[in-house]
Amino acid sequence: MSAYKVKMKVLSFFINVFRNRNRVSPDRINFLKVKTVVIVNNKRLGDFLFCTPAIKALKDASPNVRLIALTSLRNKELIMGCPYIDDVKYMNESIVDSIRVGRELRKVNPELGIIFHSKSPYDIVAMTFAGVSCLIKHYFGNERKVLIDSCDAVVIGGVYPPVQNNLSLVGQLGVNTDNKTMFYPSPVEGKSSVGVNIGIQLGASGADRYFPVEMAAQVVEAISREFPECKFHLIGAKNESSLSDGLYGALNSELSAKIVDHIGKTSLRELASLINNFTVLITPDTGCLHIATALQTKTVSLFVIKQQKASVPQQDPDLHQVLYASDYASDTVVNKVSKLSSIPVGDIVAATTRALR
Structure with a gap:
C-alpha cells in the first residue's frame, strides 16, 4: 500500500x-x-x-x-x-x-x-x-x-x-433538477447589437487541444470575405499571449487590422463582458466556452473526441455548434501541435457563418 x-x-x-x-x-x-x-x-x-x-x-x-x-x-x-x-x-x-x-x-x-x-x-x-x-x-x-x-x-x-x-x-435531497441552464454568477454588462464581433480563443488547458494558429488565420480570411465589416477578438490567459503573434504573422496587414488582441489583458469581469457581446465565439473546450454558454452567446466549439461525459453545452442547442476531431480522423493524434487539426477549416467557417446568419 x-x-x-x-x-x-x-x-x-x-x-x-x-x-x-x-x-x-x-x-x-x-x-x-x-x-x-x-x-x-x-x-x-x-x-x-x-x-x-x-x-x-x-x-x-x-x-x-x-x-x-x-x-x-x-x-x-x-x-x-x-x-x-x-x-x-x-x-x-x-x-x-x-x-x-x-x-x-x-x-x-x-x-x-x-x-x-x-x-x-x-x-x-x-x-x-x-x-x-x-x-x-x-x-x-x-x-x-x-x-x-x-x-x-x-x-x-x-x-x-x-x-x-x-x-x-x-x-438526492428531493429538489427539482429539470433545469440544466447555467448562469453567470456575477453581474455582466448587457448585450449589444452593434457590429459583428467574433471571438476566437486559440489556447486551451493543454497544447494538444489548441486551436492551431494557421487554421485560425484561414478562418479569419474566409469569414472576412463574406462579412467584411466584422472584427475578430482574441481572448485567453496571459501565458497564451504569444499565440496572437503567430496569428498576426499569418495574416496580411489588412486582415491584421481587423484583429483586437485581448489575450491576458482583461479581468474576469471584463472578459465576461466581452464574451457577452460577441456575435459568436470560436473556441476549444475552455472556461471561455462555459462562460459563453452561461451568457447565452453563440459558440462554435472544437472538441477532440465525441463522448457522453464531455463538457459540451447542455442548454440552448440552437446557440451552440460542436465539431469533433474524431469525426474526421480515427486517430486524433494527427499533429504534434494539436489534435484539433483534423477538423476541416471549411467546416469551422460554415458553422460560424450559420451562427452569424
Missing part, C-alpha cells in the same frame, strides 16, 4: 470517528427545514459554472435557505454579487486552511455540506470541522476516489457531463 493510501486510510478513520456522532443520509433530510448549506467548489472557473444549475435548484426549492459558497480566491470575481449565494468563504488546498475554514463555518451551524468539485481530502476535512450532519459529494471522473466512506452520498463522474452529475447530486 502506498504512503498516500496509508495517509488516507488513517485520515478516514479519524474523520469517521468524528462524523459518526451525528451523520444523516440525504433521504432522511427535509430540505425545506434546512437553514444553512455550505456548497464547495474551489476548482477552475468552468467547474464552478457547471454547478450553477444545481445552486439555483437549491434556492428555488427553498428560497429562505442560507447558501454559503466555499471556493478559492481565484473565483472571487466570478461569484461577487451572485443573487443565489448569501455568503462566501475562501480556502486554500491545505489541511491547515481546511481546518481553519471548517472551524469558522462551525459557528453558523451548517446542517448540510455539498461538494460539487474540490480536491480531497481538504474539502471533506473542512466539512467535518464545520460539523455538517449530511455530506454529499460529486467525484469527477479523473479525481482520486478517496474518503468516499466519509460521505453520506456520492455521485461518481466520468459517464455523464458535469452539469448533469451536479444536478443528480442535489436531486
Whole structure:
C-alpha cells in the first residue's frame, strides 16, 4: 500500500470517528427545514459554472435557505454579487486552511455540506470541522476516489457531463433538477447589437487541444470575405499571449487590422463582458466556452473526441455548434501541435457563418 493510501486510510478513520456522532443520509433530510448549506467548489472557473444549475435548484426549492459558497480566491470575481449565494468563504488546498475554514463555518451551524468539485481530502476535512450532519459529494471522473466512506452520498463522474452529475447530486435531497441552464454568477454588462464581433480563443488547458494558429488565420480570411465589416477578438490567459503573434504573422496587414488582441489583458469581469457581446465565439473546450454558454452567446466549439461525459453545452442547442476531431480522423493524434487539426477549416467557417446568419 502506498504512503498516500496509508495517509488516507488513517485520515478516514479519524474523520469517521468524528462524523459518526451525528451523520444523516440525504433521504432522511427535509430540505425545506434546512437553514444553512455550505456548497464547495474551489476548482477552475468552468467547474464552478457547471454547478450553477444545481445552486439555483437549491434556492428555488427553498428560497429562505442560507447558501454559503466555499471556493478559492481565484473565483472571487466570478461569484461577487451572485443573487443565489448569501455568503462566501475562501480556502486554500491545505489541511491547515481546511481546518481553519471548517472551524469558522462551525459557528453558523451548517446542517448540510455539498461538494460539487474540490480536491480531497481538504474539502471533506473542512466539512467535518464545520460539523455538517449530511455530506454529499460529486467525484469527477479523473479525481482520486478517496474518503468516499466519509460521505453520506456520492455521485461518481466520468459517464455523464458535469452539469448533469451536479444536478443528480442535489436531486438526492428531493429538489427539482429539470433545469440544466447555467448562469453567470456575477453581474455582466448587457448585450449589444452593434457590429459583428467574433471571438476566437486559440489556447486551451493543454497544447494538444489548441486551436492551431494557421487554421485560425484561414478562418479569419474566409469569414472576412463574406462579412467584411466584422472584427475578430482574441481572448485567453496571459501565458497564451504569444499565440496572437503567430496569428498576426499569418495574416496580411489588412486582415491584421481587423484583429483586437485581448489575450491576458482583461479581468474576469471584463472578459465576461466581452464574451457577452460577441456575435459568436470560436473556441476549444475552455472556461471561455462555459462562460459563453452561461451568457447565452453563440459558440462554435472544437472538441477532440465525441463522448457522453464531455463538457459540451447542455442548454440552448440552437446557440451552440460542436465539431469533433474524431469525426474526421480515427486517430486524433494527427499533429504534434494539436489534435484539433483534423477538423476541416471549411467546416469551422460554415458553422460560424450559420451562427452569424
